[in-house]
Amino acid sequence: MTAPHQRGRSGRRPGSPDTRSQILEAARTEFAERGYEIASMRGIATRAGVNAALLHHYFGNKEQLFVAAVELPFDPDDVAAAMATVSREHRGERLVRTFFGIWEEPSHREPMLALLRSAMAHESAAALLRQFGTRVMVPRVTPSVQGPDAELRAEAAVSHMIGLALARYVLELEPLASTPLDELVALVGPVVQRYFDG
Amino acid sequence: MTAPHQRGRSGRRPGSPDTRSQILEAARTEFAERGYEIASMRGIATRAGVNAALLHHYFGNKEQLFVAAVELPFDPDDVAAAMATVSREHRGERLVRTFFGIWEEPSHREPMLALLRSAMAHESAAALLRQFGTRVMVPRVTPSVQGPDAELRAEAAVSHMIGLALARYVLELEPLASTPLDELVALVGPVVQRYFDG
Structure with missing residues (x-):
């Protein structure tokens, strides 16, 4: 997993750390107050008190800036790419493996928990x-889901995994917390696949 | 749903509000620090600086005091009873309906969110x-679950519903947040049943 918010499009860190955190803070406020559609780079x-051209140069487009502002430790496009490499009937399992692969890494877990908190x-x-859920993640999962209620099923699948993550990593419910990753994927993969199959 | 922590066994409120909150605070500390098995009424x-006989008189046994201390707005025995009234193949649906029936009530939702927070x-x-999960809730769900990994499956089912509750009531993800309860039960019930069937 790359950490896209760590660097701008150019691969350099955008501006000074102060400017960068100022921009991300401004972005979080704008997105939270105005909503994704109405929020604008300008x-x-x-x-943030910076030039709009600078923003585009360092963060790319609105979606890229949004993903950077949410500060999640994974690239949503990597999740979509991981699913696209397998056939439709294996995407449930692949999503579960990718999702828990991120959470298994303690340094990835903390920023996700901070956001949930x-x-x-x-x-x-x-x-x-x-x-982030409706504009970034669900559109990346929905193409793998069949049926007219694909969005609802995608949300059910993703929220299932979030609930499992809370139980496994925060509450540390046993035996769930110490179940090996492969067993967890074998248990939950078919359930997520069921949501995908519509 | 009754609220067992509102009253003692006798139906009266145990002691003054101060004494009561002092006892529950002491219970939370004891359970958190020592764990359920080792924690004792004594x-x-x-x-809490009160007589152990008084504790038994007002709160019954250790499990009843524990449930009161967690301050959840439902009686775990009511959940078990709701499941016991239907045949094995309908218990998934029944659990989902009972769970969301509790969350749909805004006054019930807040104490559960406070606990999760x-x-x-x-x-x-x-x-x-x-x-609370392993000692109180999972033992009330596990009898409905088949197979040697019944506990793991019960935890997967319950954590699925918790994830859905977060997405529906806290994040208010659409279309999940405005899906009517009956449709939600129809979607999630069979998935929980699948965990139950082993």
């Missing part, structure tokens, strides 16, 4: 995560 | 919820 640049405590963080 | 009474922020609250 509006974020104004909030904030979302449960503050509506602005919940709004950010809601938009 | 130890909790000592911590604390568990994500503090290890002592996570310990309490872990013990």
